[in-house]
Amino acid sequence: MSQDLYQLLGVPRDAEPDAIKKAYRKLARQLHPDVNPDPETQERFKEVSMAYEVLSDPQKRAAYDRGGDPFGGGVGAGGFGQGAGFSFTDIMDAFFGGQGGGGGGGGRGPRPRVRRGQDALIRLEVELAEAAFGVTRELKVDTAVVCETCHGDGAAPGSKPVTCETCRGQGEVAQVQRSFLGEIRTLRPCAACRGFGTIIPDPCRDCSGEGRVRSRRNLTVKIPAGVDEGTRVQLSGQGEVGPGGGPAGDLFVEIHVAAHKTFTRHGNNLHCEVTVPMTAAALGVTLTLPTLEADLAGPDSELETSFDLEIKPGTQSGTEQVLRAKGVPGLRNVGRGDLVVTVAVETPTRIDARQEELLRELAALRGEEQPDGGVQATQKSVFGRLRDAFH
Incomplete structure (x- = not known):
């Protein structure tokens, strides 16, 4: 070998494996053909890759340090011999920061x-x-x-999983391809054991090996x-x-x-609507209404099942009354919402003669025979507008 492999990677001869791996990743990111496609850089990348393959493998590194051929012959300066090869995982690690091991290893292992x-x-x-x-x-x-039959291991009673002969328990098999870089080895899940590293020869009949x-x-x-x-x-x-x-x-x-037939919920607040006749709204009344707790209360329950709602004289339709802390409790006992009661005043649609007579008498007493709806007339006649224009 014409050039010192340690110098190629820029590390001392007593460098730790992690330092060698770090140096190779740095150089691979700079020299990879996808980054620098010129021929000189490709040759340099081959040399760096060969140096990493040797120094990342303890046996090859020991042979190199003794002055021997780490590949067992057939390697020229800056080239690859018949036994040369390195893991594609190491190149991917250089770009994506993976944790694959050196020297053609670094598989994920059985799942x-x-x-x-x-x-x-x-x-x-x-x-x-x-x-x-x-x-x-x-x-x-x-x-x-x-599964109560196999207690979860998937094997029929009296049997047990065995090591996969195809991958020898690794869960992965290597596939070697040749390229300008030499022999590139990639790892794939073993098809025989589906990546588990073991095979269940006699699966449990109750769970089918699951x-x-x-x-x-x-x-x-x-x-x-x-x-x-x-x-x-x-x-x-x-x-x-x-x-x-x-x-x-x-x-x-x-x-x-x-x-719910009575209450609706908005956050932790409860809402309900009560309807009162117009006479009750005018005169005032006190209503007894059920609480939400009444849905859960039994015969001997101590829950509050009702409450009194005072409708004051002259209450208008749409008036809201808020009863504090009668809504829904907050999760983790964080306070309690309110109960909001909306009053709807009901106007009778059918009245008899006597009721009509009394209502007309009430309207006369209040001067409400012809109400204006709160809107004052502002439009003038055409002659009135002309008259105003000449004054």
Whole structure:
């Protein structure tokens, strides 16, 4: 070899493997043909790649340090011999910062059979009062669970997985291609074992080697007070069991709140509308109305099931009354919303003769036989406008 390999990479002879790898990545980014396509740079890139192949392999580096041929002969200065080859992973590492090992290694290794399961989602409809004050429900959940026959390992009783003979347990096989760089080796998942590194010769009949089966089970879920439409309650570890009997994902219970016949919810506030006749609105009245808690109250319940609403004399339609802290409790007990009551004044559409007589008498007493609707007439006749124009 006409040039010192350590000098080619710019590292001392006692450089650590990490320093050699770092130096090669830096030079590869500068000299790669995709960056600098001129012939001199390509030749330089070949030399740097050969130096890295030798110095990143402990056996080849030791042979080189002893003055021997690390490839066992047939290598000229700046070229590649019959045994020359380096991992395509190292070139990719130089550009993308991968963690592949040197000297043609650096594979990902076999992928595990045991993996975490997916999360699961179910939807649960609750009443408004249940969403406001909390409820406990029993649910039937259909998810993957650990196979009781093989206990998750996927093999039939009395058998066990064996090492794949194709990849020898590595989960990957190398594919070698020749190019101007020499022999480029790429790693691909082993088709025989699908990248696991092991094969199950006798799979469990109940789970077909998956280590899990689908099953319906009962689950108790506690819905906290204050949940709203679309709120998701997370139950850790209650989702799908993973392949190979891996840990279960989480179960999310998404809340759907049914419509209420009296109350509507806006945030933590409740809204309702009460209708009173015009006589009650004029004279005033006190109404007894049910609370939202009344939906949950039993015969011996201590919950407040009603409240009094005072309609003051002269209340107009559309008037709102706000009752503090009678709405929905906030999640995590953060205060409680208000109850907003809107008053709608009802005008009778059918009256008998006596009622009409009394209403006309009331209108006369109040001077309301011909109301103007609060709008004053401002338009003048044509002769009036002409008269004003000449004055």
